Amino acid sequence: MNENVMIICRCEEVTYHELVSTATKYKCSARELKLRTRAGMGYCGGRTCRTMVEKIAQSMGTNTPTETNISLKVQPPIRPVSFENLGRISK
Numbered sequence: 001m002n003e004n005v006m007i008i009c010r011c012e013e014v015t016y017h018e019l020v021s022t023a024t025k026y027k028c029s030a031r032e033l034k035l036r037t038r039a040g041m042g043y044c045g046g047r048t049c050r051t052m053v054e055k056i057a058q059s060m061g062t063n064t065p066t067e068t069n070i071s072l073k074v075q076p077p078i079r080p081v082s083f084e085n086l087g088r089i090s091k
């Protein structure tokens with residue numbers, strides 16, 4: 001892998017370059033950018049990359065005035081799992 005690649009979404013391995021080129025090519029909002037690149041759709045549900053995805057879309061001037069005040073949704077896990085249940089062996 002190239003050493004100069006900056007990964008924005010670690011869960012889905014989406015790079016800064018991929019986000020910028022997609023936002024430029026499709027003139028997409030933050031939500032559409034998320035859907036096109038899968039940034040923010042990994043295990044963390046966008047907790048680490050959501051703000052960067054929003055800022056990239058906003059800096060490209062692709063968000064419409066009504067979309068600039070709406071942030072991307074953070075999706076927590078459906079049901080929390082305790083460490084005790086993760087280590088339990090079922091027979």
